[in-house]
Amino acid sequence: MSKKRIFFISFLLLILSFSLVGCFSEKVPSATKNVSLDVLLTDRPVSDIDELHVFIKDIYFTYELNGESFESTPVTINKDYDILSLAGTEVTLFSLDIPEGSELGTIHMDVEQEATVIITNNNYTATVAANGKLVIPNAGIDVNADGELVIDFDAASSLKQIGNTNNYKLIPVLKPSFRRKNSTDIFAIKGKVLDVSENPVSKAIITLSATITNEPTIIRVSLTNKDGEFYLGKHENGKYDINLYTNVILPEDGEINFDSLASDYSTTLYINSEDVNITINLNQ
Structure with missing residues (x-):
């Protein structure tokens, strides 16, 4: 395993x-x-x-x-x-x-x-x-x-x-x-992942992080679907970091230490009172 x-x-x-x-x-x-x-x-x-x-x-x-x-x-x-x-x-x-x-x-x-x-x-x-x-x-x-x-x-x-x-x-x-429910102060983060030929990348791991009590913390993990699309939930205004991984080995204990992994893509985004929809292009 x-x-x-x-x-x-x-x-x-x-x-x-x-x-x-x-x-x-x-x-x-x-x-x-x-x-x-x-x-x-x-x-x-x-x-x-x-x-x-x-x-x-x-x-x-x-x-x-x-x-x-x-x-x-x-x-x-x-x-x-x-x-x-x-x-x-x-x-x-x-x-x-x-x-x-x-x-x-x-x-x-x-x-x-x-x-x-x-x-x-x-x-x-x-x-x-x-x-x-x-x-x-x-x-x-x-x-x-x-x-x-x-x-x-x-x-x-x-x-x-x-x-x-x-x-x-x-x-x-x-x-x-x-x-x-129906809160007016939380907003969706979603997007799509494409490869260098503009084809959708499925089963890519996406993590969303925010700073909580002065420490960067992963608050959501998502997987791209067959169309390369992902959804990271709804969140308040603020600064968030996204990291993407395409090859991850499952360790024996089932826990993945993302700090030890190099991401294939990373970016910082800001929620400012509207939904965020991003496209990630992988140059590989």
Whole structure:
């Protein structure tokens, strides 16, 4: 596995769009106002496989309001998703109403116990850990306005090859974050990568960095799709650095140290109250 090339993808998979009103089981909080929460799925690094299919059955979560705990009714999804097919896209999963001022606690995702890995038209089975009962504990996210719950599926840390066989195990690493919905002060960064002949470059790794507490920090990783397009999410006004990599070896521990790598392209860009759309030309 250490000699296989690693490709990164960052996409937004916004889950099955419908309103879920009055869906909370057992105790229902008395709230004067609800806010709308869209649930999104995004993923990060993946090794050099062609497709990774995960069948999501349902999602539910716990939350607290005024010191009391509540549990939502599961939202039925029942759909297969190819995690690698959505680079540069945003697709809605589902929406729900939740009392304003709630704090999300634990997020539960139920998936099929076997995922499918496809490499050069060959299908392999990836056994999903915990019998497909995935849990994100202690999210600790305050929901005080309409927003989007982004669930980051870190596939590079999740998908493991068993020895030198074609057997795989999926131990999903899921990381949630929240952003305000329809915010007027965050803007998209997207673009396209072309080679010297103006052909699109697919499966190139793009990193977006910003200075956080005086340290440059990678805040987003994306993979170009078959058309060379990438999407790095929405961000506030400010200065950002982009680096592009075309050949990266996956280390044994699944973690890539970008500080030790030389990028094939780098640039600095500024968000100034509008979306940024750039074209990167590789001279190689």
